[in-house]
Structure formats: C-alpha cells, structure tokens
Amino acid sequence: MLGRSLSAIALLASLSSVEAFWRMPCNKPLIVERADPIVNPGKISGHVHTVSGGSNFDLSSTFETLRESTCTSCLVKQDMSAYWTPQMYFQWANGSFTDVEQTSGGIIYYLQRDNAADVGPVQAFPDGLRMLIGNPFLRSYSGSPMAQAIGWNCLGETENIKTPYLPSTNCPNGLRGELRTSTLGSGHGADLTNSAASFLQSSDHISHMAYPEGDEIGPCPSTHPIRIVTLFYEMMWSVDPWKIVRSQGLNTSQPFVLAMGDPTGYGYHADFFDGWDKTVLQEAIDTCTDDSGVIQLCSVFDLYDDNASCAKTPDVDEQVVGLTLAALPGCNPVTYGPANAVPCAVSTSPAVFSSTTVYTNGIAPPGSATLGNVPKVVTSYKSWTYQDCYSDNVGGVRGLPTLLSTAAKTVEACLDACSAGGFSLCSVEYHGNECYAGNTLASSSTALGYEHCTLTCADNALQYCGGSGPAAMELYKLTGAVSLPYLFYPFKLVFGLDYLIFEHFKLNFDFEPYYYHLDEALRCSTTDSSTTTNTTTTTTSTTTTPASSTVSTSSSSSTTVSAAPSASASASTKLTTSPDWTYSACYSDNMNNVRFLPYTLSNPSSTIESCLEACKSAGYAVCALEYGGGECYAGAALSSASTVLAASKCSMTCNGDSTKTCGGPDALDVYLSTSVAALTQPSTPNFATFGPWNYVNCYSDLVNNVRSLPNQLTNSNLTVEGCLNACTTAGAKVCAVSYGSECFSSKTTISSASTVLPASRCGFPCKGNPLEWCGGSAALSVYNLGSSTLSTRSLPSMAELRAAARLKQKRSKGLFKKEPVL
Incomplete structure (x- = not known):
C-alpha cells in the first residue's frame, strides 16, 4: 500500500548504510505555465505545470536543447534535466481560482536501489529518457504499483498524515506531494550504450518503464530487465495561510484543486525529461554511496551556491498565477469522480511568444517579453531611453541635483517633468515619489545593474521605480531633440518674458515649488485667500493610464482627446446582440491612479467586438472599454469603488466603429460575461481577518502633520496582504494601509x-488589487495583531519622538515637501 511504499523513502532515518541516495534541491521553479514537451510537444499543454530544471525547457524541448541550457534551477550544474508537476489552486465559493504558492522548486531524491537478481548494476538514464508518472485523469484510487508510489503528506505540528488523496485537514507545516518514478526499462541485456528508441519513450509515455515486483527493491519483471536510478519527488505547497479563508472555499473541507481540475489528488502526476551529462551521473551512482542524502558529500558534482537563481520568461502569453482566475487555464472543469475525467479542449488558445529570455538575477532583463501582470523596466518613453539602475546619494551626494515635483508617481510623469524642465538626464526612485533631473551625472553615481532597482512605482505597480538598500535610481537619457518654450529653475524666484516661477510656502515652513507658464493656472489662487490675481485661469491636469496613453483635459471648452463624443450614448450605440456578453452600464474609473479593472488587454482595432473577444479568450468575467475603445480592461470583478455614471459620460465614438460608443475619459462601458460569473465581493472590501491580524477601523493620519504610525514599510505587491505580511516580518503590533x-x-x-x-x-x-481597500488620503485602514481592539496610551514612544524630531529637522532644512493643497 501507499504507506509501505512511501515510508521506506520518506523516513530516511531508517535507511541502512547500503541504501545510498542524495537529495538535490531545486530552490525555485524555472517557470509556471502550460507547457509539456513530452505529452504535448510543440503545443500548449492542457493544464498548468510548475517546472524546475534546465533553462532551455520550452514547448518543444529535446535532449540536445536541454543540454545546451545556460543554467538550471536545481543545484547540480551538470544536470540540465526538466522536472514538472501540476500547479495547485484554491477554489473560491463563486468558482474562481487563486494559485497556491509552491515553497520551492522541489527536492528530487536520487536513490540507488537494486536487487541481487538484477542483470547488472544501477545505470544512469539513457540520453533523452522521457517518462510520465501518474494519470492526470484519475479521480479514484486504483491500488496499482504506480498508484502506491504517489501520495500526499500533510505535515502537522506533532504528526504527519499520509494519504493517497488530498487531505481534508489543514497542514500547518505544508502539504507535500510525493511521487516515486518507475525505475525499470524495457530492452535487452544490461548495456544501455546503444539504447533503442522504444526505451526512451512510448505512445502513452508510461509503458516503456515499469515498477519492480513487490516494492522498490524487488526484482525486475522479465519485460523490463534494466534497472536505472530511482527518482523521488517532493513538492511542498504552502496551504497553512489559507486556513483563515477555508470557509470561503467552494468545498470548505478540502478547497484545493490541481490544475487539471482534480480536487481529489488521485490525478497527481509528474514528468521527467533527461538532460544529464550521463558520464557524471553514472560516476555519481557508482561512487557516491553515502546514506545521509547530503549532496555536498558527492565530489563528482559541481554545485551552485544556495542562493543561485535560474529562471526564464514564459513561452505562453497567459497569466496563470499571481491573480484570481475565473476558470482554470485550458479546458479543466473540476470533476470529483470516481469515474476518470474526460479530456476536453478549448476553441481558442493564447499566443506563444516568439522568443524567451533566461535570467539569473531574479528579474527579467529590460525589453524581455513578459506577462501583463509582471512589473517591467520602462525602456523608452518619447525621446527618453533607459540607461541602467544607478547608485544615488553616495556620500550624501545626489546623482542628479534637481528634485522635481510630479502629480503621478510613475516613470512617465517624471520624464515629462524632466522634458518640461529642459534636462538631458532624468531619474526616478523610491517608488516614483522622488524625481531628479540634471545635465551631468555625479561621478559618485555608478551603474549597478537593472536588477538592483526593484521598487515598483506607487501609481503603477507594473513599472519599476528605483531601488533601496542602498539608494538606487532608474536613469534615463534624452536621446532626441525636444522643443521647449522655457526652462525651469527650481527653488528660485525668476521672472522672464513669458514665464513665472515661484515657491508656495506653507505655515509649517514646508514648501512646494510651482512652475507656471503665463497662460497656465495659478493653482495657489484657488486655495490661498491671501493671494489674489486678475488673471483668468484654466486648470489643466494629466492622467497616465495603464495603457500608456496620456490624455490632457481642460476645464475650458477645448480638449486634446482624439475620439469625439457621439450624438448620444443610448443602448443602441452599445453591443447588445452578443450571446457571450451583456451590457451593464457606464461606470467610473481611475481613483488615485488605480484602475477599477486591473488587466489591460490589447485592442488594436478599437471596437467593442475585438475587446470582448480578447476578454473571452482570457477567461474574464467583466470587460470594459474606455477612451473610444483604445483601452480595453478586464477582471474577475469591478472594484466596489466604481460607481454608475450617467450614460452621457460613456458617449465617446469607438475609434474603430463610428456607429458605436466606447466609454469616455475615466468612464467604462462595462460588459458582463454570460458564462463566467463575476467574483462575489465582500460587503466591505476590508479583510475582517488575515492570519493573526484583525481589521479595526478607518483612522486619521498626519494629524498636525505627524504620522499616526511611525514606521513605513515596503508593501511588496501593493495590497492589504502585502502590507500585513511586511508588518508580521517587522514584529509590529499595529499595521495600516493608506493612500492605496x-x-x-x-x-x-x-x-x-x-x-x-x-x-x-x-x-x-489598493493599487495591487482594486477589489480591496487600502485607506485613503490621510486615512488609515488599521489592523491590530490578535484582536480587533486597539490599546491606547497618552504619550508617544521614544522611537516616535525621535522620528518626529528627525522629521521636523529635515523639514526645517527643506528636505521634504508636503503634497500641495489644491
């Protein structure tokens, strides 16, 4: 049975000295995508796999291409093999799915099992061996030798529970998928030097291999006399964080589902594609006979450093992790059995990238083809070109001397400010909150490599805006001529023939520089009763959208929006005949530079039909068009911050169809899928609980210009969960999100x-998830550790007093500026 088969391997302490093995860690997955070059060579796989191994893994991998890999995500440099298993998801009550984190790329055990009756010693894999272990369509336990070699290990605080199915209890220390490969090959004699092709592969990807008779060290059957080294996979899934939301799962007792629609776990499987240097592997089998499993004791191997990284950009342009999915990628309806699942196919498939990029520093190189939900380096914008990530503030000297103010905390906003100021060098850092300019780079500032700038922009989480520890900036250089009507001279009072520049001082001695062309608004005049002017003004604002289109609007009658409003925006100007979509209404968009549908889809033809088709192909429940159809947005649900607008707000003629209307400026024409249900949102988009954290209330911040909570932390993914995880790591007792x-x-x-x-x-x-709330302007969504009640005290801590003193000192020197009051 399963327990007998797995215990001899998993309980390694019981192994005798002659039972040699080594453990090979794969620190992180190489890629997670729908790829399987064994079962679906050259095509997109039927379901999502988590892949570890050689960097040349792709849809059409061969032994030769794997051997040419530049790195591997596993520890041994001479092993360019590929190992993959299905991705795991949590299924919510509304039928949607969120991926579960695999805590590493897995651990692969190499076991030198043999039997006295073997025709020869344990051998290395023949070059290019491929094998599949398990049946993804199984939904019940068969009791076969293969079924006995596959199972789940629920790691508890005091005991581990092993089952052939996904357990119904929480696993505090992780849920481990365990699988032992078949080890006997078909062939003649004991020599694999000239292996027949039938040994390397079979039509079902299974029958060319077999399990020993009885147990893992049993004799070989006559049909498969050649014993090769045994593999044992351990893949750990982090299920404990999901315990607080298990009640929100579709199946509250066991809410996890494998990528092929398997909630039972009986369909768990693994693939192996050999990419070894066979001479090295055979020498290790023959000479590395220690029974401790410590791979470092095998001197045959060249090992990477434990912190080494190897990853690649995806082959398939499909978002399969990092977001909530309306359906499992591919055609994988959830089926419980006991009958086997029936294969099905989808009518459309995602695009395949023409090339991929391998990287070893954690971030794909600038310009790489990556997915839409992955942050990127902005490589060029207008006449600006990205240079590198440069050090800043070395010895207290800024790389570029002039600090500029930007309304939006994005790369584009900073570069526009630098263009307007007539500078040739521009940099953005600290989440885009700091924008520096100049014409000469300080000699102390040096190139660090793009991977050192990993802070995402505050107003666009899909862009990188500098780094920290030490301070680092994204540096851009002006590469083309720019027509400038005037130059900025920050922090001075300057009068010229056609421009005016001055500083707006506040009572607390903070200041904000303002720069005005004489035909622009004097913004202070609307907020300072002491300031008067006879100039008739027009207020101009710029909004940068995720689709990288900048639209300038004015309170006067003129506008620079290219698509003109239609005569009316009645139901007749919407698409009402689609069997797949129902028109909903005109909704507001873009609060605090956050889009109310998170995903931007390509819509080059700017029609309703093409946008809806893109949304359908990607499996989204909600689809919307804006700005004449040039912008197409999608998601599992519309943010609760979005409100219904008058139909006239969505009256912009579609750029690709003059008979239809496609939203308006910050106004969405929203369509709902007839086949995919929208994600059900909580009545209040605040987590009541998350791990040990409890939501308290909305609290004021910056009272008398002092922070209500003194320590600012990095919010890795700009969500409530990201902030609370950072607070947990920092040992905080009170945690809050603010300003999105x-x-x-x-x-x-x-x-x-x-x-x-x-x-x-x-x-x-929240900038990272518009379905959640992340405070407001000078307002904190507050969470407390362990209870929903805050303790109180009358005096601030010494740390807060020191922080306040330092802040006051810096403000008095003009190092910080408040956001202007408009």
Whole structure:
C-alpha cells in the first residue's frame, strides 16, 4: 500500500548504510505555465505545470536543447534535466481560482536501489529518457504499483498524515506531494550504450518503464530487465495561510484543486525529461554511496551556491498565477469522480511568444517579453531611453541635483517633468515619489545593474521605480531633440518674458515649488485667500493610464482627446446582440491612479467586438472599454469603488466603429460575461481577518502633520496582504494601509491624536488589487495583531519622538515637501 511504499523513502532515518541516495534541491521553479514537451510537444499543454530544471525547457524541448541550457534551477550544474508537476489552486465559493504558492522548486531524491537478481548494476538514464508518472485523469484510487508510489503528506505540528488523496485537514507545516518514478526499462541485456528508441519513450509515455515486483527493491519483471536510478519527488505547497479563508472555499473541507481540475489528488502526476551529462551521473551512482542524502558529500558534482537563481520568461502569453482566475487555464472543469475525467479542449488558445529570455538575477532583463501582470523596466518613453539602475546619494551626494515635483508617481510623469524642465538626464526612485533631473551625472553615481532597482512605482505597480538598500535610481537619457518654450529653475524666484516661477510656502515652513507658464493656472489662487490675481485661469491636469496613453483635459471648452463624443450614448450605440456578453452600464474609473479593472488587454482595432473577444479568450468575467475603445480592461470583478455614471459620460465614438460608443475619459462601458460569473465581493472590501491580524477601523493620519504610525514599510505587491505580511516580518503590533499602497506600522499602538473616521474615507482601492481597500488620503485602514481592539496610551514612544524630531529637522532644512493643497 501507499504507506509501505512511501515510508521506506520518506523516513530516511531508517535507511541502512547500503541504501545510498542524495537529495538535490531545486530552490525555485524555472517557470509556471502550460507547457509539456513530452505529452504535448510543440503545443500548449492542457493544464498548468510548475517546472524546475534546465533553462532551455520550452514547448518543444529535446535532449540536445536541454543540454545546451545556460543554467538550471536545481543545484547540480551538470544536470540540465526538466522536472514538472501540476500547479495547485484554491477554489473560491463563486468558482474562481487563486494559485497556491509552491515553497520551492522541489527536492528530487536520487536513490540507488537494486536487487541481487538484477542483470547488472544501477545505470544512469539513457540520453533523452522521457517518462510520465501518474494519470492526470484519475479521480479514484486504483491500488496499482504506480498508484502506491504517489501520495500526499500533510505535515502537522506533532504528526504527519499520509494519504493517497488530498487531505481534508489543514497542514500547518505544508502539504507535500510525493511521487516515486518507475525505475525499470524495457530492452535487452544490461548495456544501455546503444539504447533503442522504444526505451526512451512510448505512445502513452508510461509503458516503456515499469515498477519492480513487490516494492522498490524487488526484482525486475522479465519485460523490463534494466534497472536505472530511482527518482523521488517532493513538492511542498504552502496551504497553512489559507486556513483563515477555508470557509470561503467552494468545498470548505478540502478547497484545493490541481490544475487539471482534480480536487481529489488521485490525478497527481509528474514528468521527467533527461538532460544529464550521463558520464557524471553514472560516476555519481557508482561512487557516491553515502546514506545521509547530503549532496555536498558527492565530489563528482559541481554545485551552485544556495542562493543561485535560474529562471526564464514564459513561452505562453497567459497569466496563470499571481491573480484570481475565473476558470482554470485550458479546458479543466473540476470533476470529483470516481469515474476518470474526460479530456476536453478549448476553441481558442493564447499566443506563444516568439522568443524567451533566461535570467539569473531574479528579474527579467529590460525589453524581455513578459506577462501583463509582471512589473517591467520602462525602456523608452518619447525621446527618453533607459540607461541602467544607478547608485544615488553616495556620500550624501545626489546623482542628479534637481528634485522635481510630479502629480503621478510613475516613470512617465517624471520624464515629462524632466522634458518640461529642459534636462538631458532624468531619474526616478523610491517608488516614483522622488524625481531628479540634471545635465551631468555625479561621478559618485555608478551603474549597478537593472536588477538592483526593484521598487515598483506607487501609481503603477507594473513599472519599476528605483531601488533601496542602498539608494538606487532608474536613469534615463534624452536621446532626441525636444522643443521647449522655457526652462525651469527650481527653488528660485525668476521672472522672464513669458514665464513665472515661484515657491508656495506653507505655515509649517514646508514648501512646494510651482512652475507656471503665463497662460497656465495659478493653482495657489484657488486655495490661498491671501493671494489674489486678475488673471483668468484654466486648470489643466494629466492622467497616465495603464495603457500608456496620456490624455490632457481642460476645464475650458477645448480638449486634446482624439475620439469625439457621439450624438448620444443610448443602448443602441452599445453591443447588445452578443450571446457571450451583456451590457451593464457606464461606470467610473481611475481613483488615485488605480484602475477599477486591473488587466489591460490589447485592442488594436478599437471596437467593442475585438475587446470582448480578447476578454473571452482570457477567461474574464467583466470587460470594459474606455477612451473610444483604445483601452480595453478586464477582471474577475469591478472594484466596489466604481460607481454608475450617467450614460452621457460613456458617449465617446469607438475609434474603430463610428456607429458605436466606447466609454469616455475615466468612464467604462462595462460588459458582463454570460458564462463566467463575476467574483462575489465582500460587503466591505476590508479583510475582517488575515492570519493573526484583525481589521479595526478607518483612522486619521498626519494629524498636525505627524504620522499616526511611525514606521513605513515596503508593501511588496501593493495590497492589504502585502502590507500585513511586511508588518508580521517587522514584529509590529499595529499595521495600516493608506493612500492605496502605503504601509505603516507600530510595535506599540496608534497615536492618541488619531481618531476614527467614516468608513468612506478609507475607500481608496489598493493599487495591487482594486477589489480591496487600502485607506485613503490621510486615512488609515488599521489592523491590530490578535484582536480587533486597539490599546491606547497618552504619550508617544521614544522611537516616535525621535522620528518626529528627525522629521521636523529635515523639514526645517527643506528636505521634504508636503503634497500641495489644491
């Protein structure tokens, strides 16, 4: 049975000294995508796999191409083999899916099992061996030798529970998928030097291999006399964090589903594609006979450093992890059995990238073809070209001397400010909150490599905006001529023939530089009663959208929007005849530079039909068009911050169809899928609980210009979960999100000056997930560790006093500036 088959391997302490093996860690997956060059060579696979191994793994891998890999995500440099298993997902009550994290790329055991009756010694794989272990369509236990070699190990705090199916209990220390490969090959005699092709592969990818009779060290059957080294896969899944939402799963007792629609676990399987240097592997089998499993004791191998990384950009242009999916990728309806699942196919498939890129530093190189939900380096914008990630503030000297103010914290906004100022060098850092300019780079600033700038922009989580530890900046250079009507001279009072520049001072001695052309608005005049002017003004604003299109609008009658409004925006100008989509209404978009549908899809023809087709192909439940159809957005649900607008707000003629209308400026024409249900949102988009954290309330911030929580942390993915995880790591007791992404904490409690605000004040959608709320302007969504009640105290801590003193000192020197009051 399963317990007998797995225990001899998993309980390694019981192995005798003659039972040699080594453990090979694969620190991180190489790629997660729908690829399987054994079962579906040259095509997109039927379901998602998590892949470890040689960097040349792709849809059409061969032994020769794997051997040419430049690196591997596993520890041994001479092993360019590929190992893959199905991805795991959590299925929500509304039928949608979120991926579960695999805590590493897995551990592969190499076991030198043999039997006295063997015709020869244990041998290395013949070049290019391929094998599949398990049946992805199984939904019940068969009791076969292969079924006995596959199972699940629920790692508890006091005991482990092994089952052939996915367990119904939580696994505090992880859920481990375990699988032992078949080890006997068909062939003649014991010499594999001239292996027949039938030994390398079979039509079912299984029958060319077999298991020993009885157990793993049993004799070989006559049909498969050649014994090769045994593999044992351990793949660990982090299921414990999901315990707080198990009640929200479709199956509350066992909410996890494998990528092929398997909620039972009986269909668990693995693939192996050999890419070894066979001479090295055979020498290791013959000479590395220690029974400790410590791979470092085998001197035959060249090993990577434990922190080494090897990854590649995807072959398939399909988002399969990192977001909530309306359906499992491919055609994989969830089936419980006991009958086997029936294969099905989809009518459309995602695109395949023409090339992929291998990288070893954690971030794909600038310009690589990556997925839409992955942050990228902005390589060029208008006449600006990316140079590299450069060090900044070395010895207190800034790489570029002039600090500029930008309304949006994005690369484009910073570069536009640099263009307007007449500078030839421009840099952005600290999540885009700092924009520097100049014409000469300080000699102390040096190129670090793009991988050192990993902070995402505050107003666009899909862009990189500098780095930290040490300070680092994304540096851009002006590569073309720019027509400039005037130059900026920051921090000075300058009068010229056609421009005016001055500084707006605040009572607390903070200041904000403002630069005005004489035909622009004097913004201060609308907020300072002490400032008067006879100039008739027009207020101009710029909004940068995820689709990288900048639209300038004015309160005067003129506008630079290219698509003109239609005569009316009635139902007759929408698409109402599609069997796949139903028109909903015109909805607002873009609060605090956050889109209310998170995913941008390509819509080059700018028609309703093409946008809806793109949404359908990607499997989204909600689809919307904006700005004349030039922008097509999608998601599992529309953010609750979005409100219904008058139909006239969505009256912009579709750029590709003059008879239809396609949204408007920050206005979405929303369509709902007739086959994919939208994600059901909570009544309030705040987590009631997340791990040990409990939501408290919406609290004020920056009372008397002092932070209510003193410590700002990096919010890795700009969500509530990302902030709370950072607070947990920092040992905080109170944690809060603000302004859509900012994360603050305290190891004591919140400032006594902070007061409870109306819930509506904390209604900014999170920049990393618009279905969640992340505070507001000077408003904190506050979470408390262990309870939903905050403790109070009358005096601030010494740490807060010191932080406040340092802040006040810096402000008095003009190092910080408040956001202008408009």
